[in-house]
Amino acid sequence: MSEQTAKPKIAISACLMGAEVRFNGGHKESRLCSRTLTEYFDFAPVCPEVAIGLGTPREPIRLIGDPQNPQAVGTVDREINVTQPLADYGQKMAAELNDICGYIFMQQSPSCGLERVKVYHTNGAPVNGGGRGIYAQAFCAQHPDLPVEEAGRLNDPVLRENFITRVLAYSDWQQVLTQGLTRRALIEFHSRYKYLLMANNPLQYKALGKLLGNMALSDPQELGPRYFSELMAALKKCATRGTHSNVLQHISGYLKQAISAEDKEEVQHVIGQYRLGIVPLVVPLTLLKHHFRQHPDPYIAQQVYLQPHPENLSLRNAI
Template identity: 40%
Template sequence: MTHNAKIPVGISACLLGMEVRHDKGHKRSRYCTDVLSRYFTFRSLCPEMGAGMSAPRKAMHLTEEGGVVRMETTDGKRDVTPLMNDFIQRSVPELSSLRGFILTAKSPSCGMERIRHYTPEGNVLHRDGEGLFAAALKREYPLMPLEEAGRLNDDALRENFIERVFLYDDWCQMVEAGLTPKGLIEFHSRHKFQLLAHCQKTYRRLGPLLADLKSGSLEAIAEEYIDGVMLAMKKQVSRGAHVNTLQHLTGFLREDLSQEDRTHINDQIQAYLREEVPLVVPMTLLRGALRKVHLPYVNAQRYLTPYPDALGLRNRV
């Protein structure tokens, strides 16, 4: 599989180095600008600037009273909630072409989680809120992968987000081309082992769902299917789940590969399980073996190449 076209992904403007924060600073993410920009076409957005605020500006936070959340300056002198809500209503519906969004942590607009809500008096009410813009994105696009830039420093979270973006892009392209039973079955076929690795329970449930596409409307079945897939893909793959999936794929080579080659692959799978080698080692051996045989179904599995190899996401032990 090749990954040629860049994928459209949204990003908080400050992460690209734009001086749009309240202190006229930025929070440039070099991983985004120097690495992910090779594969993603970024659409930058700053909710505060888009809402008509200036840089610099007074710092803001979220207040809550009676279950109503408002965005105000930290000195309590200005309520910018109407401005922010107007921006959200104008901008969010225009983001349907995006395949993911990278947000700024701790922001009252873009923070994805752990955002403090204050009482009108300035005391911390709770610490598990969401930024207003980030919350609107989740409501409007529940399938779209979202992540905070800081969390991309974690190897597992970084791989999980990028894998979900590439899978979601494949789904959107399939739907945009026109949803058909054939297209839905082919999508499931090429992502089947990714699903197995992320969640066996969902894998076992969604297969039968597609077995009889005449049992209901195709659109309803597809919606239930992709809801299940994207929820399962949020789960990080355990080392044991990778081993199980690799062994399943190696089983397809039983008739076409020598005992010596199969043993070598299985030895490296076990070495990965013991944390002696990174996942890329048994994965590369398996992909090399598959090039020697004619197994189109197995070669089409996106589990083997869910994103460009140059990202190096499977290179760590």
């Protein structure tokens, strides 16, 4: 990421940045977000419950009724019903935060949780499976392609790497739109994302290639949004050791004329060690990058897969 470009912007539940806005007057600071990621992203903190006028501290709210369409009511005073204000605020913020590239929500929150938020029957018994927070539901409905994740899930290294990769892909696409969406821009974008897509979702990689292969008669202004929606859906699937190993093999193929038999053997050995779970992804990637520094290849050099996020975040050291 060049120094000139502004940091991509991520919206976040304010309590995760250490703001004391929770119902009990506390916070749920995520050091990953508040300390580590702030070097690379600008955060826009939001607390919908405080924004709609609920005080701090306050009586907690809970979701009751149909998990697909629950009501947010007071846990003690059932007359308090903030369903509509939270939904309205979600729509308002969806319109205002139109320059973000991702959103990190507080898990289990009746306003902000993305999944498995507790929903109760009117008699107080929990509903199986749970639902989604009212604000989060309203917000995400307006931004179906936006990368969203819950803070708790970011403790998983595979999910963390996947989310940050999607945020930066979203940001990358916004740059393409700013410069103007042409057929050439679409083809070049897809070309750069080839191996990342192949690692995350080999089937969708083929489908997206076909979609662009039939572009001659399509208007890029119409095809672009459809392509991007499908790309973001494809990148949601987490890559595995198997799919990463397959991509590493493909990339190593570009070195076969350039490096010695001994070096080739070492590359194969290290990819095999990664596949078996003996070393993390950063090990075969570092070796491949070393060889490509000595034997540059213009096609490989432009591949997002080799560096989809800032190296200092060390996101591939644990996967």
